Amino acid sequence: MQEALNFLKQNKDVAFATVSADARPMVRVFQIMKVDGTTLYFATSSRKNVYQELQANPAIELLAYKGNISVRVGGEARFDVADDDQKEIYDTNPVLQRLYPDYRTMTYFSMEIDHLDYYDLTPTPPILRHYDKATGQYQDLDPYRK
Numbered sequence: 565m566q567e568a569l570n571f572l573k574q575n576k577d578v579a580f581a582t583v584s585a586d587a588r589p590m591v592r593v594f595q596i597m598k599v600d601g602t603t604l605y606f607a608t609s610s611r612k613n614v615y616q617e618l619q620a621n622p623a624i625e626l627l628a629y630k631g632n633i634s635v636r637v638g639g640e641a642r643f644d645v646a647d648d649d650q651k652e653i654y655d656t657n658p659v660l661q662r663l664y665p666d667y668r669t670m671t672y673f674s675m676e677i678d679h680l681d682y683y684d685l686t687p688t689p690p691i692l693r694h695y696d697k698a699t700g701q702y703q704d705l706d707p708y709r710k
Contacts (some may be wrong), residue, residue: 565602571613571633572628577593580592580593580594580624581626581627583614584613584617595664598649602676604674604675605649607657622642623638623640624640624641624675633682634682635683636680637677638678639676639678642673642675644674645674650667655658676697678698679697681695682694689708
């Protein structure tokens with residue numbers, strides 16, 4: 565699983581999917597602000613639609629992609645990010661500092677990875693690995709499965 569986590573650390577810009585109030589999928593580009601073990605951290609404004617969507621339905625799925633590798637991750641948003649983590653995220657991201665006057669003007673949330681798919685098209689056959697938090701297993705799957 566470390567290969568997938570390292571990929572997410574290096575490829576922080578992701579397609580980020582939520583569910584709107586009328587149950588429609590909403591996808592936007594988002595940035596992973598921090599990876600700590602199997603927890604991903606994010607920042608946004610409480611005035612944005614994504615915040616409202618996550619308040620109503622905390623389910624998230626994201627996709628990172630580069631070259632022949634993609635990592636898809638799912639879980640739920642949690643808004644109980646410690647103040648030290650909030651400050652670290654703000655202090656290490658110049659874009660946030662340019663857009664927001666203080667780290668406390670933002671909303672931070674995390675997502676513990678519930679499931680993850682790592683897919684590498686480089687070799688033949690391709691590599692497909694799946695992680696499921698419920699079982700604690702990270703296993704190779706048949707990439708041609710139906």
